[in-house]
Amino acid sequence: MAQDTPDEFSTSCMSFVVPKFLVKQAKSNLEKKHKLDRSVKIQPYRRDAYINACGDHMIIQSTITLPHSMSQLEEKSQALKELGLESYYDRIFVIKTHYHQASDVHQHDAQKNPLREAISKGLQQLPEELLASLCLTIERLLADLSDSYTVYPPMLLLTSKTFAAPTWQTLLASVSPCQLEDLYATVAIAFRVTHIAQNAPIPLSTGQSPDSTQRAPEQPPTDQPTTTNILRSPTGLKPLYGDFGPYPSNPSTALPFKQGLAAALWVSTRQNHILQTWAPLHTMFSRGNxxxxxxxxxxxxxxxxxxxxxxxxxxxxxxxxxxxxxxxxxxxxxxxxxxxxxxxxxxxxxxxxxxxxxxxxxxxxxxxxDEEVGERNRVSGKGExxxxxxxxxxxxxxxxxxxxxxxxxxxxxxxxxxxxxxxxxxxxxxxxxxxxxxxxxxxxxxxxxxxxxxxxxxxxxxxxxxxxxxxxxxxxxxxxxxxxxxxxxxxxxxxxxxxxxxxxxxxxxxxxxxxxxxxxxxxxxxxxxxxxxxxx
Structure with missing residues (x-):
């Protein structure tokens, strides 16, 4: 399809036109690579030139930039390979989008990203002398922020890389518990959630407490024996804000008591119009499936x-x-x-x-x-x-x-x-x-x-x-x-x-x-x- 002619001041970015069943996977893969343009909403693709070929598709804007000298087919092949979507080569269409003044694009994206906006407000509440003493600025911290996230009501889940930059590690090690609580509270209000956590890879073994650099709530003792994590328990998850309930006393068995079930935080999401529910402190969830x-x-x-x-x-x-x-x-x-x-x-x-x-x-x-299967065990979600x-x-x-x-x-x-x-x-x-x-x-x-x-x-x-x-x-x-x-x-x-x-x-x-x-x-x-x- 015809494209606008780029000039020497423009930057070519890629938009992906994908069938609806691939939207979440494509979005997730772009987020993992920090290539999702959050300033542009994912929306139905209505372009007349492609409507017959695409059918019911959505358009996702990325921040992937490639040299103008490359052909569109080369760009598509390289981008899909980088994103792990090469197996869907024939199902995904790629469109070039030209932005003028690449620096303006970066600034616009930073301003529109909801996580950056919320954290910017929280950082503005910190004493200026604190940031100055650490040789930090709000602009530098926002530039070093990994801004991918997922909302599983009522929880905001950050990635393991959100605060990975040395600047953020310096800040988190220096602020008081009250200041950190105020920062997270500002973010929670902005996202209309009650809890915030930071994700981590599922460990291969249990018995090791998560890293405490994020000022997470008190963790269970670390002297318990290390065993294979056959339950795929998310023992590395870091609660940052809100009460997630008691930590599992023995992650290797995961036998919840009624009091624990009632006190635990339960979150949910809907995929393919099917609701799924889990306790993030005790159970993993893979949206990539x-x-x-x-x-x-x-x-x-x-x-x-x-x-x-x-x-x-x-x-x-x-x-x-x-x-x-x-x-x-x-x-x-x-x-x-x-x-x-x-x-x-x-x-x-x-x-x-x-x-x-x-x-x-x-x-x-x-x-x-060994409970017997019988007529007395008939149950249902609603009624008889x-x-x-x-x-x-x-x-x-x-x-x-x-x-x-x-x-x-x-x-x-x-x-x-x-x-x-x-x-x-x-x-x-x-x-x-x-x-x-x-x-x-x-x-x-x-x-x-x-x-x-x-x-x-x-x-x-x-x-x-x-x-x-x-x-x-x-x-x-x-x-x-x-x-x-x-x-x-x-x-x-x-x-x-x-x-x-x-x-x-x-x-x-x-x-x-x-x-x-x-x-x-x-x-x-x-x-x-x-x-x-x-x-x-």
């Missing part, structure tokens, strides 16, 4: 399983072996799956799933240990009716055995989600065995894979899954004279979800597992005597 959540809502294999179940009068079941607060489990329910069986070890995440399910109008039954989610607050090590006992009580299991990073390998055998014996189904394997090795590693994973499929088939036919039919697992798709680390991609492998028994070997379409009228 939005593209995978969106994909599940319209995934053909899920739609097919739902349609087949409705046609048979049975419905269908999905299993989430690492449910968390319902990241992916909620998507199965929204896509039409009648029941979702969940396993989650973190008690705080289970409570988040329960609250989120209720807020979305879905019934949730939390199963404790059966629960959509059955949630076991335990390791999924017993999931296979429990699922076998549930065959007669739930619709056929057609999908199993294995959503643990960096690898979900420990759940693959359970996932294959959980699928309906007479219908087969799909397992969705989450894995961190080096970008250069995706094709090779996907083949290795498929080969390992195939070995499990053969082993399960031999177990089913161990008491029979005939040999089991050869079944072949099929890798249908590899989805690149997001960049996990430099050179490493979070991938999801959709693998089809064929049925392991013929229909005349069992009762009904699923090889069991499941009755569609069995309401548990």
């Amino acid at each position: 939005i593209s995978e959540k969106t994909r599940l809502l319209t995934l053909p294999s899920i739609a097919a399983a739902v349609a087949e179940g409705e046609a048979a009068g049975t419905g269908s079941t999905a299993v989430d072996l690492y449910a968390g607060i319902g990241y992916f489990a909620f998507c199965y329910a929204r896509a039409g799956v009648r029941r979702v069986l969940c396993w989650e070890l973190n008690g705080w995440s289970v409570e988040g799933l329960r609250r989120g399910g209720k807020a979305n109008g879905w019934g949730v039954w939390v199963v404790e240990g 009716g059966e629960a959509v989610f059955w949630v076991w607050r335990e390791s999924n090590e017993q999931a296979g055995e429990r699922i076998q006992r549930l065959r007669k009580m739930v619709p056929p299991i057609r999908h199993v989600n294995c959503g643990l990073l960096p690898s979900s390998r420990g759940s693959w055998e359970t996932a294959v065995g959980a699928l309906d014996p007479g219908l087969g189904g799909w397992i969705h394997v989450h894995e961190n894979i080096a970008v250069r090795e995706i094709e090779e590693k996907a083949g290795e994973i498929l080969e390992e899954i195939q070995g499990i499929v053969v082993g399960v088939a031999h177990e089913d036919h161990s008491s029979k004279a005939n040999e089991p039919e050869e079944r072949e697992a099929v890798l249908e798709h590899v989805q690149k979800v997001k960049t996990y680390a430099p050179g490493v991609m979070h991938c999801v492998l959709d693998i089809w597992i064929p049925p392991r028994i013929t229909r005349d070997e069992g009762k009904g379409s699923c090889g069991r005597d499941f009755s569609p009228n069995c309401n548990v």
Whole structure:
């Protein structure tokens, strides 16, 4: 499309025209690279020249500047690669925007950024002599401020780099607690929130308290033993303003008490019109998974399983072996799956799933240990009716055995989600065995894979899954004279979800597992005597 002719005083910036399902991921990736132009609102793209090609798209303005000598295709390829969006090359359009006087652009952006505006007001309340004694100015501090943030009502979440500059470290180490409280209060009022926290990467081990340079509230003792952080607890999160509730006494078990549940801060966000709720001091939340959540809502294999179940009068079941607060489990329910069986070890995440399910109008039954499944356990989010989610607050090590006992009580299991990073390998055998014996189904394997090795590693994973499929088939036919039919697992798709680390991609492998028994070997379409009228 035609562009304005740049002159020697102008700077070329890039705008990205993206489909709606990619908006949050593109915005998030731009924020991580500090390339999002917050002075321009994200809005629907209405340009007539592109409307037929783009359809329902949004336009996102960036601050990415590249030499005028480069072609637009070169700019697009380089920018998408830098942002980790190269897999969407054919879905994203790029438009050049020319700004006159680049220095004016920077100043305008600084003035319009809400976080900079709020912190500027807070800094103006500090004594001038304090800043002077530290050889600091408000202008310098704002220039060194990393201004990315996210609002999860009622909390403002800053990034780990927000105050990383040496100038900010000097200031934070010098101001009094009251002065720092006043600064954060000004920011909280500006954002209409009651709490502020600073994010941090999820640590690989627990038992270490967060860095205290931010004047966070009193932390738990640091002499507790260090253990593997199997719950992915956000122990590095730094509360800066507001009462977040008591710190977890033992992050390795995450068994909340009623008093703790009531005292904790709970926040929420809505993605794809689905509300998710969590306690940020106790549970992680990854907004970068939005593209995978969106994909599940319209995934053909899920739609097919739902349609087949409705046609048979049975419905269908999905299993989430690492449910968390319902990241992916909620998507199965929204896509039409009648029941979702969940396993989650973190008690705080289970409570988040329960609250989120209720807020979305879905019934949730939390199963404790070996509690029997029966008619008395019918619950719902609103009024009477059966629960959509059955949630076991335990390791999924017993999931296979429990699922076998549930065959007669739930619709056929057609999908199993294995959503643990960096690898979900420990759940693959359970996932294959959980699928309906007479219908087969799909397992969705989450894995961190080096970008250069995706094709090779996907083949290795498929080969390992195939070995499990053969082993399960031999177990089913161990008491029979005939040999089991050869079944072949099929890798249908590899989805690149997001960049996990430099050179490493979070991938999801959709693998089809064929049925392991013929229909005349069992009762009904699923090889069991499941009755569609069995309401548990």
